Amino acid sequence: DAKTTQPPSMDCAEGRAANLPCNHSTISGNEYVYWYRQIHSQGPQYIIHGLKNNETNEMASLIITEDRKSSTLILPHATLRDTAVYYCIVRLYNNNDMRFGAGTRLTVKP
Amino acid sequence: DGGITQSPKYLFRKEGQNVTLSCEQNLNHDAMYWYRQDPGQGLRLIYYSQIVNDFQKGDIAEGYSVSREKKESFPLTVTSAQKNPTAFYLCASMGQFFSGNTIYFGEGSWLTVV
Numbered sequence A: 001d002a003k004t005t006q007p008p009s010m011d012c013a014e015g016r017a018a019n020l021p022c023n024h025s026t027i028s029g030n031e032y033v034y035w036y037r038q039i040h041s042q043g044p045q046y047i048i049h050g051l052k053n054n055e056t057n058e059m060a061s062l063i064i065t066e067d068r069k070s071s072t073l074i075l076p077h078a079t080l081r082d083t084a085v086y087y088c089i090v091r092l093y094n095n096n097d098m099r100f101g102a103g104t105r106l107t108v109k110p
Numbered sequence B: 001d002g003g004i005t006q007s008p009k010y011l012f013r014k015e016g017q018n019v020t021l022s023c024e025q026n027l028n029h030d031a032m033y034w035y036r037q038d039p040g041q042g043l044r045l046i047y048y049s050q051i052v053n054d055f056q057k058g059d060i061a062e063g064y065s066v067s068r069e070k071k072e073s074f075p076l077t078v079t080s081a082q083k084n085p086t087a088f089y090l091c092a093s094m095g096q097f098f099s100g101n102t103i104y105f106g107e108g109s110w111l112t113v114v
Helices: none
Strands: A009-013 A016-021 A031-040 A043-049 A061-064 A070-075 A086-090 A103-109 B005-007 B008-013 B021-023 B031-037 B045-050 B065-066 B076-078 B087-094 B103-105 B110-114
Touching: A009 A086, A016 A031, A016 A103, A031 A061, A043 A061, A043 B045, A061 B005, A070 A086, A086 B110, B005 B031, B005 B087, B021 B031, B021 B110, B045 B065
Parallel strands: A009 A103, B008 B110
Antiparallel strands: A016 A070, A031 A043, A031 A086, A061 A070, A086 A103, B005 B021, B021 B076, B031 B045, B031 B087, B065 B076, B087 B103, B087 B110
16 A cells, blocks of 8 residues: 555746645654655655654755644745656655655646 | 666666666665666665665565675566566665665666567
């Protein structure tokens, strides 16, 4: 069973915020939420991760709902270079199982 | 420089032949992974290994085999039992759990079966 559910595709206008949702309704208390993105056929790039608090770094913000059943990745000012496939992953605390799933293909348009 | 080296980058093989893709890392990482990616699709986990001499099946292990005899090496064999092996294959390794940004990927191997 998939641990996360993401929309297959989204569009965003250049310069606007891109909000990418992820549903993880079966997340357990010791699982983290991670976000990665993949541009073309390169390996996925780490963006951000969190447990229950909202997080922000130089690339993005991560908003996790209070019940932790869903999260949103926010790219505050999307550029054309942000066009990529974005993956939301939940990881067990004591296991290195890393399954990326289908992800969301974000297209930033001029 | 530290990193992951995959070889070969492009590989052509005849149907029915086994082929082995190499993955070497000098990052001293315990965990290593193999993923398959088909055009326009996400990454699917084939196998992963958390320590030497141990590995677990991912979502699409059928038709593939791996070994982990050394910490640095995690080769993937695509056997003749794999029905549709033509794809892009990515190898990865990861360090400590607490740093989820320590997963590193190789440049990938394009396998075409003719």
